[in-house]
Structures are given as C-alpha cells and as structure tokens.
Amino acid sequence: MMRLRTMIVLAAVLGSPLLAGAAMSAAMDDPPGVNIDNFSFAPEALVIAPGTRVTWTNRDDIPHTVTDAAGKMAFRSAALDTGDAFSHVFDTPGTYHYFCSLHPKMQGTVVVR
Amino acid sequence: MTQTDDIATENRRGFLKCMLWAGTGVVWTVAGGVPRSALIGGGAMAATPAGGDLTFVQISDSHIGFAKAPNTDTAATLKEAVDRVAEIKGNASLLIHTGDVSQLSRAAQFDTAEQIVKGAGMDTHYVPGEHDVLEDDGKSFFERFTKGAARGYYSFDQQGVHFIGLNNVQDLKSGGLGNLGQDQLEWLEKDLSGRSASQPIVVMAHIPLWTVYQDWGWGTDDGAKALSYLKRFGSVTVLNGHIHQVMQKVEGNVAFHTARSTAFPQAAPGSASGPGPIKDFPPDRLRTVLGVTKVSQIRGSAQLAIVDTPLGA
The missing domain is CATH 2.60.40.420 (Cupredoxins -  blue copper proteins)
Structure with a gap:
C-alpha cells in the first residue's frame, strides 16, 4: 500500500495523468x-x-x-x-x-x- | 462363466450409452430378498412382479433452484420424473429421494420440490444432500423431510425389508469425502444389532458409501465402518445419488447403485476437469435419451446382472 500511495503522489507531482491512471488501476486491483x-x-x-x-x-x-x-x-x-x-x-x-x-x-x- | 462374461460386456456397453442420459427415476423390486431395478419408462417395467413383493421407486438430485445450462427448468424435469413415477408405480409402496432436493436449501425450493413429489401420491422418504443443509445446520430440511429424525438419519421396516436412511453430507473434513460421524455410526450399529441376518436391508445415502472417485470426493470417509456392520446380512442394497449417473458395484452380499439426477448430468469420473454439470449437454437430448436399467440376480452367483439400455437414439 505504501508503495502505491507513493506512486500516486509521485504521479500527481509529476503531473502525468498516464502514470496516475496506471497507479489507480493498480490500486483498484490491490x-x-x-x-x-x-x-x-x-x-x-x-x-x-x-x-x-x-x-x-x-x-x-x-x-x-x-x-x-x-x-x-x-x-x-x-x-x-x-x-x-x-x-x-x-x-x-x-x-x-x-x-x-x-x-x-x-x-x-x-x-x- | 460365459454368461457372466457376456453380461459384463453388455454392462460396459450399456453403461457407456447410459452416460448420455439424465432425468428419471428407478423402480426397485425386492423379490425373495433380491432387489432388482428398472429405469422408469423402460420396457423392463414389464418385469414388475406380481403382488406380495416389495416394490419401490428411487429419484434423486432434483436440485430445485438450479437454473443454468444444461437445464434452466429443474422443476419441470422433476415434474416429468414424478409424472412417470405416478404412471408406472403399480403396486409400489414407497418413493425415495436420495438427496439434493434443492440447490440452496431455500424454503421456496423445498416447497416446490415437496409439492411436485406429492404428485406421485406415494409415501416418500428423503435423505439429505449437501445442497439441502446449507442453512441452519440442516434443521429446516430435517423438520420438513425427515420428521422425527433430528439429524436426518432414521430406519423403518416395510414388508419385511429394513430401510435405513443415512446422512453423510455434514461435518465434512477438509480434504476428505462424505462423512457419517461417530454418533451416526453408533446409532447404526445399534439399529442393526439383534436383527436377523436374513432380513433384506436397503440403505439410502446421498453421497456414495463406496469410493467411486476419490479426486472428486465421490465416496464416504467412514463408509467402510458402516458397511462392516452390514456384512453379516444376506442381502444389502446401498442406494446413492450425488454423482448424477448410474454406477454399480457388487461386493459380497452388498450391491451398490447410484441413481441419475432429475436435473442435469455430471461427467464420468475423471473424464472432465471437474465434477460440475455437463454444461454443453444438448438440451433436447435431456429428455429423449432416457434409458432402462434392469437388475437381476444370476442364479447361483452373488453377482447382480445390471443392464442399461437407452430408449432413444
């Protein structure tokens, strides 16, 4: 979970909707x-x-x-x-x-x- | 021995044919202590003996509430089976249902099954299947279908034959098979003690008491213990359901037989990836490929001759 949250935060910081999307879908499967x-x-x-x-x-x-x-x-x-x-x-x-x-x-x- | 061999060959051939079939009942006749069976609707019905012998009918695995391929109307196929029972019952005095009356132990499913089975107009005895004891530890099934037997096992005598209904579908152990349990085994031993070995015995239980196929759980862990109590009797017939196909075996004085379902067929042991319904079974053949099973004793031999023949192409 920690790793996923970090990824989402990172994606938000980088402003990459693509990366954020991928992270979200991983979170859904979690x-x-x-x-x-x-x-x-x-x-x-x-x-x-x-x-x-x-x-x-x-x-x-x-x-x-x-x-x-x-x-x-x-x-x-x-x-x-x-x-x-x-x-x-x-x-x-x-x-x-x-x-x-x-x-x-x-x-x-x-x-x- | 030629006769026996011929019959054995015929059995194998007939058996393969009858694997294509689903959906009716079995008529049992006890004549001189030797039970014989004939599938309902078969020409072998002419073999029904004259009055005096005990005749009874077996149906099984009605699964009321199941509504998927290959049978979306299990109430209709149970009704058809019961209509046939009513047509051919003759002097049959009993109807037995060897379990999985319902799919999910719901009151409405029990109601539907009970009403349909009543249509046969016969004294009916049930044993529970694992699908019938999903709620309240089976209480609602026992109150309705095994009145007076709080745990679903019981016995009674009918025209000199001792009938025993067993419950081998509860308190199953991880990795195991069907289970009777210590309490039931003790009850059985007591029930049989003091009985004349010449009295014919008919045992009803949902899951086969003998191991048909271990990998699919088609057997009973402590079935051998129960059978050890039955060994001294001259004529023992064990009637099961659960596997939705005809199988039979004779061991000493004990004849084992499983009945077909009135709902859907299951695969032959090990012939599919699992023991579920044969989903792609052609629906139009559910009713047309009915079969006949005739069981009689080869004189001078302990073996029962059992021949299955399909009615339709």
Whole structure:
C-alpha cells in the first residue's frame, strides 16, 4: 500500500495523468482476490500482509463455501451462490488452511506475514 | 462363466450409452430378498412382479433452484420424473429421494420440490444432500423431510425389508469425502444389532458409501465402518445419488447403485476437469435419451446382472 500511495503522489507531482491512471488501476486491483471456479480456489495459496482483506468470489455454477479448516473456525462463509462473494480481514500472522465444507476436496491456504 | 462374461460386456456397453442420459427415476423390486431395478419408462417395467413383493421407486438430485445450462427448468424435469413415477408405480409402496432436493436449501425450493413429489401420491422418504443443509445446520430440511429424525438419519421396516436412511453430507473434513460421524455410526450399529441376518436391508445415502472417485470426493470417509456392520446380512442394497449417473458395484452380499439426477448430468469420473454439470449437454437430448436399467440376480452367483439400455437414439 505504501508503495502505491507513493506512486500516486509521485504521479500527481509529476503531473502525468498516464502514470496516475496506471497507479489507480493498480490500486483498484490491490485487494487480493480468490476466484472459486470449477471446484477449485485460484490462487490456491495466497501470501498477504497482516491487516489485508481477502475476498473470495464464486464464479462456479455450483454453490461453495470458504471454511476455516482449523477447529476454531476463525472465518466461515455462508453458502456462496454463483456471483456471491465473501471477505475476511487477516490481522494475525500465520498460515490459514481453508476448504469448501460442501466439497472438502477443495482446499486453499492464506499465508499472513 | 460365459454368461457372466457376456453380461459384463453388455454392462460396459450399456453403461457407456447410459452416460448420455439424465432425468428419471428407478423402480426397485425386492423379490425373495433380491432387489432388482428398472429405469422408469423402460420396457423392463414389464418385469414388475406380481403382488406380495416389495416394490419401490428411487429419484434423486432434483436440485430445485438450479437454473443454468444444461437445464434452466429443474422443476419441470422433476415434474416429468414424478409424472412417470405416478404412471408406472403399480403396486409400489414407497418413493425415495436420495438427496439434493434443492440447490440452496431455500424454503421456496423445498416447497416446490415437496409439492411436485406429492404428485406421485406415494409415501416418500428423503435423505439429505449437501445442497439441502446449507442453512441452519440442516434443521429446516430435517423438520420438513425427515420428521422425527433430528439429524436426518432414521430406519423403518416395510414388508419385511429394513430401510435405513443415512446422512453423510455434514461435518465434512477438509480434504476428505462424505462423512457419517461417530454418533451416526453408533446409532447404526445399534439399529442393526439383534436383527436377523436374513432380513433384506436397503440403505439410502446421498453421497456414495463406496469410493467411486476419490479426486472428486465421490465416496464416504467412514463408509467402510458402516458397511462392516452390514456384512453379516444376506442381502444389502446401498442406494446413492450425488454423482448424477448410474454406477454399480457388487461386493459380497452388498450391491451398490447410484441413481441419475432429475436435473442435469455430471461427467464420468475423471473424464472432465471437474465434477460440475455437463454444461454443453444438448438440451433436447435431456429428455429423449432416457434409458432402462434392469437388475437381476444370476442364479447361483452373488453377482447382480445390471443392464442399461437407452430408449432413444
């Protein structure tokens, strides 16, 4: 985030709308997303900084869930129909394994560091 | 052995043909403890035995609420299946639905399915599919479809046959398959204890109790434990859904069979990149490529002969 903000400021200072545009579009892409499609999470493994919000979007024809594989269930989505999304903010560093509670062969990992 | 080989060959051929088919029910007949099946609408319906034997019908995976390729009207195809059930039920005393009644466990979807299935005018027994327990831990499904069974598993006797409905779609473990869980296994063991080994048993569960295809989760982690309780019985038939295609296997005295969906077909194990609906299935063929499955016992052999034949080209 710091780097992006710097770039935007820099672009403003330089007065280059082109550079500012590029920086803005990068900023828009910034929230890390996981696509759910064809019975899999993509990317399967995500590495993020603490405090980052991750959004999962179901692009499949079949409902899926995002469920913490650890017993404590720090995060657990409702059933996501096609087009539905679920977000969770990961504050604490660590490795989080998750799966689809309907199709438990679907697994993914979020690494927070 | 030639006979067995011939039938095996025919099975394989028939099986490949029937993979093209979706959308009806299966009629089951228990005669002398040996269940036989015939897909609804098939010429094999003539094989329905005279009164006295137990006959029942199976439908599965109606997915009411699913409205995408290759089937945007799953209520209509369920209605067609139920109309056929009503036409051919004869002296059938039961209708069973092996789960995924709905797509998203919504009350309106349950309503629609329940009303359509009532059209068959038959005593109906349901087991939950994973699509039916998405809300309130399955409570709304159990209250409506498995009355008296708070966790969706139950048993009853009908004309000397012991029916067991199982729930293997909840508390699934990451990386795992279907799951019965310790409580249900203990209940099952108790339910079977003291029963005569000569009593025919019919087990209904949504996800196959045997491993059809591990990579796609088509099996039940603790299914083998459940089957170990059933080993001593002379005639056990396990009826599943979930995989939207006919598969069968015989192991000792246990015959496994999965039913087709009334909604949409899924690919044969490993033949596609994933287990979702076959989206590009020609819609006009959903109804025209109906098939017939006939199951009977080869005398003197533990094997069941199962032949699938398509009705249309």
